[in-house]
Amino acid sequence: MKVRLLAFASAVAAIGSAEREWELASDLSVAELRQRLALDYPAIAPLLPRIAIAIDGALVHSSMVVRDGAEVALLPPVSGG
């Protein structure tokens, strides 16, 4: 399956771009997706423990299953205000 991968803040440099298509095996959990991220984009690995993941605009837990066409966003700790 394909997902749209969005990166923000320090995750942009680690992924190499703010937005890209990403090929994945079907029906991965978010926990599995985190493991694949570290393999496909090694620079993101040290940041991952503090990165939250949103699917289609909502923060998700690691047991959630990612579907084809999803928008997967990598969200470092925030600093708005």
Added chain:
Amino acid sequence: MKVRLLAFASAVAAIGSAEREWELASDLSVAELRQRLALDYPAIAPLLPRIAIAIDGALVHSSMVVRDGAEVALLPPVSGG
């Protein structure tokens, strides 16, 4: 001696005007001035327990002595803001 008597809010109607000259025996304490107020302006008597007195722009205690030419202000409970 003479003092300038200023009244505010509900004290204006009780005194009959917002500002007037007032003849007093010399060197009254504020406590004595309160007694004179009730005699000279009976309508102020029921209000007096909640009225603060300022001399020359500063709140004063009842033992303070009032001097000739002082500005004596009658200040009902306030409601600014």
Added chain:
Amino acid sequence: MRARLVETDFDIPALLAAVADPACGAQALFLGTVRNRNDGREVLAIDYSAYRSMAENVLARIVTDLESGEPGLRMALEHRLGRITVGGASIAIVAASPRRDAALDAVRRALQRVKTEAPIWKHEIYADGSRSWREQEPLVPTAP
């Protein structure tokens, strides 16, 4: 620091600009406004009056006290007098501070002190044609 009584509506951008400083991370504003109801009665307007010379000193002291208690805090405080109709603003308090929480705190504390220390009075004007003085907070001299 700037504290004064005014007779016309506030210029909010000017008040904010008066406290702005490049070392500050926050600005806060409080505006007290005239409500259309109070204690179940329909209000049309409020006439604000003051013992002007003393009130200006009290407002200035409130600002000075708060500024001296918080590094970098910059405040301005204006109270309007005269007739203010429903929706109009009677008091404007602004603060800028390096620490964000300090600006909101300062505004809240200034408001509380104005309400209890400044010789200013509301005379409410009701839709039924009546009026009444609101006399709420007895003034108390500081300990001798």
Added chain:
Amino acid sequence: MRARLVETDFDIPALLAAVADPACGAQALFLGTVRNRNDGREVLAIDYSAYRSMAENVLARIVTDLESGEPGLRMALEHRLGRITVGGASIAIVAASPRRDAALDAVRRALQRVKTEAPIWKHEIYADGSRSWREQEPLVPTAP
């Protein structure tokens, strides 16, 4: 209710007017501004970026939650994105309420929630030519 991301400076009088209501006795405003120093470094500007669609939803939810928790509370919240130089404002939060304390409380609580829940990031630009991301508050999904 109005919550949005903007690219230009705030129109404060328009924001205050947007929440004004004759039943309200207070209006409060909080402006976050860019400071000239942070952690001992001289700051020239901050670039703010966001996950826009999600951030707009989060800002709207914050306003809706607070409004539904306080009778008569009316809020507006705007966050600016892009480059903001020292002294410029990054966030504007306004509230009007029948109770005076409620307006200041709502502004403070909205600020706290924006800082911890909105996917928005600061990229600080320093006088020495360097820059760094400020990544402060980890986002946490709500309980499953």
